[in-house]
Amino acid sequence: MPAALLVRPPVNAVGSLLFLGASSKIDGIAVTFARSSSKQVGRVTTGTFEFKLVKGGKKVEVQLETTQSLFQAEAVAHGALFVFEQRSEDIFTVMLAAAAAPAQLDEQACLGLIDQAAKRAGIKETGASGLVSELGILRVPRDSWTAYCGRYTKRVWFSPRGEAGAGATP
Known part of the structure; x- marks a missing residue:
């Protein structure tokens, strides 16, 4: 398999590196990495990661729940498309992929x-x-x-x- 196919294509977007509890403003939207938890059932561990996105006083919560590690997620908040990339257990890069979600x-x-x-x-x-x-x-x-x-x-x-x-x- 060609090595180029093993790399996620870049999002080519404005982004911020967020640690648990940290906030950043991305194109006028305040993004906070609010909560991280995990639970294990048998041999399967499920991680839950919560982000709060605030624009003009309106708050949207994005909850990511997965059994994958070092994953990416695509989510729409405030009509915009965000890509969340887990870098380590409690570190994410959050990117604004499109101001208007496709x-x-x-x-x-x-x-x-x-x-x-x-x-x-x-x-x-x-x-x-x-x-x-x-x-x-x-x-x-x-x-x-x-x-x-x-x-x-x-x-x-x-x-x-x-x-x-x-x-x-x-």
Whole structure:
């Protein structure tokens, strides 16, 4: 698999690095990393991360809940598209990807983008083991690799199956 496909395509957006409890202003929207917690059920750990976004006195809460580590999420708040990238347990980069959020792609459109990228790279498709749509990202596990598609940003990337997280960061 070409190394370029293992790296998440950049968002090319204005962003801030936020530690738990920290705040930053991104294009007039105050973003606070308010809370982080995790719970374990059996062998599965689920992380919950809460962000508060305030614009003109109006507060929107974005809660990200996942079993993935070092993940990315795409979410709409105040009509804008934000990408949240977990850097470590309690550190995120929050990016304003679009001032006006685009329409979310459906699963079939994302699968089409994944198939095109795999074909261009010469990646053979081997059995699929279901689709997971979580936090604005469609995850498609295959026998030897997993594909990811940003349902708002239309970015596609791949990672070897069983590797922690959703691909490497640039």
